[in-house]
């Protein structure tokens with residue numbers, strides 16, 4: 374009687390052990406990353422302006438990276454920047470943080486790290502070895518910039534964390550969040566003399582199997598930054614004193630604004646950071662390295678010094694604001710925003726202006742997801758620029774699409790993805 378029981382237990386144990394080592398791996402190695410720097414000599418606007426240094430395809434050298442570079446990039450992506458509330462460097466709908474980051478490292482790519490797949494833990498700022506080995510050549514990364522690259526980050530999403538609260542809207546929010554993260558990675562990498570290359574096309578089922586957590590959505594690798602800075606700032610852009618790291622660490626969603634003014638130049642600078650074309654390249658990350666971002670920008674102006682109230686469309690090539698209507702539509706935008714419990718989004722009507730990031734509705738799901746990621750990148754630049762200008766801003770994603778589209782008069786075939794009120798940041802709170 375006893376023998377079969379022991380045999381079954383041994384069998385169960387062996388099966389569990391094999392499955393565990395396959396999916397989780399043997400190794401419990403945890404590497405605590407070097408402390409990231411929260412400042413540097415490079416001011417935000419100087420780094421934003423570097424985005425034009427994106428190399429053309431064919432013309433690249435894979436980067437060599439240090440453990441410090443990796444630490445800094447992971448911090449900019451998902452590091453804890455509010456140790457009390459445990460909020461992170463990039464915003465997240467409902468602070469639910471559905472994103473998990475994995476790092477694929479091939480032999481010898483980062484001194485001191487074995488080849489393998491690692492998982493980033495923002496809370497302890499450490500990476501944990503998931504499995505040993507060289508895997509990058511198997512990832513089938515779409516663009517050929519990736520040949521010879523030996524460090525790749527994958528951004529995986531655990532949709533359920535967001536879907537539990539936001540239902541079907543989770544897919545949109547998660548893709549927007551990937552864009553916010555990608556833009557922080559872009560700026561931080563440039564400031565380390567690296568150029569990130571993003572792709573949404575790779576062997577996702579293999580990455581899912583190897584990482585074992587979430588749906589892989591984006592892969593990022595790093596090239597050597599080839600070009601020297603050559604920033605051309607329009608006259609209205611002020612290079613402020615805050616470094617890119619300082620801005621990332623200070624960014625918070627701000628939902629209360631003080632009585633102060635917002636000027637036309639400040640608004641133009643926010644729009645410059647959003648999508649301005651600088652030396653032929655738009656400033657926000659385009660996921661297609663060869664073309665512009667798909668986002669278009671509208672502004673609902675209420676109280677901006679030097680600009681009449683109304684709705685404007687921003688032209689990223691000329692920096693012009695094209696008047697669409699003379700109406701102050703902030704109240705209509707507010708009406709179109711969802712109320713969550715006792716929360717209504719007053720901040721949408723109380724900001725001095727509201728920036729709307731919209732994208733074309735493509736029949737193709739993959740193209741729509743690219744637009745969402747790009748909209749997140751655009752919005753992140755607006756948030757960071759707002760910090761440097763001592764303004765407050767918040768991404769509002771909960772709204773009736775048609776109501777927002779109607780309020781600002783979006784062209785047919787476009788959907789709003791971000792509604793971003795802006796106003797002077799109060800000294801305390803917000």
Ligand SMILES: Cc1cc2nc3c(=O)[nH]c(=O)nc-3n(C[C@H](O)[C@H](O)[C@H](O)COP(=O)(O)O)c2cc1C
Nearest residue numbers: 460464465466467468546549625626768769770771
């Ligand atoms: C995709 C997305 C949608 C969001 N939607 C809203 C919203 O509808 N209303 C709001 O007040 N905040 C919204 N937020 C802001 C989050 O609540 C905020 O990022 C989170 O609480 C973390 O705080 P932090 O941004 O200060 O780090 C959204 C953020 C993201 C990324």
